[in-house]
Amino acid sequence: MKHEQNRRPKIAGLFGGAAVCFFLIAIGGSIPAWGAQRHVAPSHPNATDSGEGGAAHPYRSISYAMSRIQPGDTLYIAAGLYREAIIFPKRDWSSQKPTMVAGVGEVSILGTDIVKGWRKLERGFFIRENWTNEPQQVVLNGHLLKQFGGTIFNGYPLRKGHDMADLHRSEGGIWPRRLTGGIKSMPLHSFYYDKERQAILIRTDASSLENDMVEVAVRPYLVQGERVAGITIQNIAFRYSTTSTISRQGAVTLMGCKNVLKNITVQDADGAGIEIEGDDNEIRHSIVTRSGYLGIKARGKNVTIIANHVTFNNVRGFNKWWEAGGMKFIGGGGLRQSRVNGNEVTHNYGDGIWFDWGNERNQISRNTVAYNTGFGIHYEASSEAFIVDNRVFGNRQRGIYLPHSRNSLVARNMVLANGLEGITAIDEHRQDNEGNLDLRPRNNRIVRNIVAWNKGLAVILPGAEYGNTSDQNIYISDDGNPKFSMGWPNAGSGRKNINEWRGREKQDERSQTFKLAMSKEVRNALAHEKLGFDWSILKPYQAYVNRTYQEVDSSADLLTK
Incomplete structure (x- = not known):
């Protein structure tokens, strides 16, 4: 697989110090109003594109409002349909002066005329x-x-x-x-x-x-901000764009630090839906659906992507081995010390959540990753992932896949009914020609997961010499005989059952296997690609694993290296 990690400028080069990021300390827990309160309300009888845009004399257009907005201002956009874009002008944006653009009521911004x-x-x-x-x-x-x-x-x-x-x-x-x-x-x-x-x-x-x-x-961007800081955009729906004519960026793109996208909807973007680059940025409680090739892309440190719905992306049929599907984080350092938590990433035409090339120390937790045509969670050529407490089911390829990744923890996940293996950490013999990354899949731990009814092997590890561990897991299958492999099984290294796996490789010595046929209710839910089906059939096994393995009972213990 050919990657493009060196084709794009690094974050520092993009920002050049123009966006100033500091941690804001607000007395009494509130954020002070630094600037003016401006309004856009085209139907207001006193609306005019002049003046300060106060509530009594709001602006007619978003474009004029954005030409007037200053760091620290709050811009309220009245309910309605707008054929404009939110383009941030060149300013000395700083997180010391938080700036907000917020919809009031149902606000829709279209990229079409x-x-x-x-x-x-x-x-x-x-x-x-x-x-x-x-x-x-x-x-x-x-x-x-x-x-x-x-x-x-x-x-x-x-x-x-x-x-x-x-x-x-x-x-x-x-x-x-x-x-x-x-x-x-x-x-x-x-x-x-x-x-x-x-x-x-x-x-x-x-x-x-x-x-x-x-x-x-006609609009390549619905939101564009370069070298911005302290920006919050919330309560706005965005639809249609023509970004991919000229750019691989998102229809909604913010580059800078301490920016927040909250309660927004991005649908039917022609390329990527949302792109954020820089440190301390957030995407929260938002919906990204039916994007041309990718829902969310991000790079930076201490990024938070939490409680979003990312569904049915890659409607234009891009190659899933390239950059297509739900979320992808790649190159230039990727995501570092970031959180991708509590998201619903489903029905994407490609991988659900994909980290690729140089990501490190990220937490991927409490996500529902289901019915994607590729892998569920894909952590590739990266390090120190904490993949914990996710539900990964019904994906057409592997449930959780770690090629060339190291020092990662895969724990307390429910991985069931995926189209290939349940959990795989593997060496595919790739090398970083520039010598920046160690691609040897060392010291990964797979513990306390429930792995059930996957069509491929339950677990694959890369080889005894790499120091990976699989243990304290619950394996459920129709015949009670899960399969394992050290390296790809077509290399003659497949294991027929857990006893052979334990005897030869010293793996899963405290794990348990159970013979249990998939219930009619679960089978029906999977066939109809339902998300909120009854998990009660697995509750006794969840209780069993929690009761049996007390030595790694808390998240803190699990995440300790």
């Missing part, structure tokens, strides 16, 4: 000419049209010499589900951008578009 002037070509085909910038999304009467052809990231896959041209070439590149062919092969309800003619072509079964609403994505 309504477009008229469609000319009929022949039955089913309509054209809109004089369109200079390639859009990634066209919406007809509230429904996204399929994209036919198209290029992303400044010309991929058509531009010769593109720096991503060779990535995953044998697997169809990074965008294998891109629709191609002659114009006549355009499917019904699709659009195509003709760069030579600078025109958008639509194919539909309508006889006319005069009475239809056609929207075209």
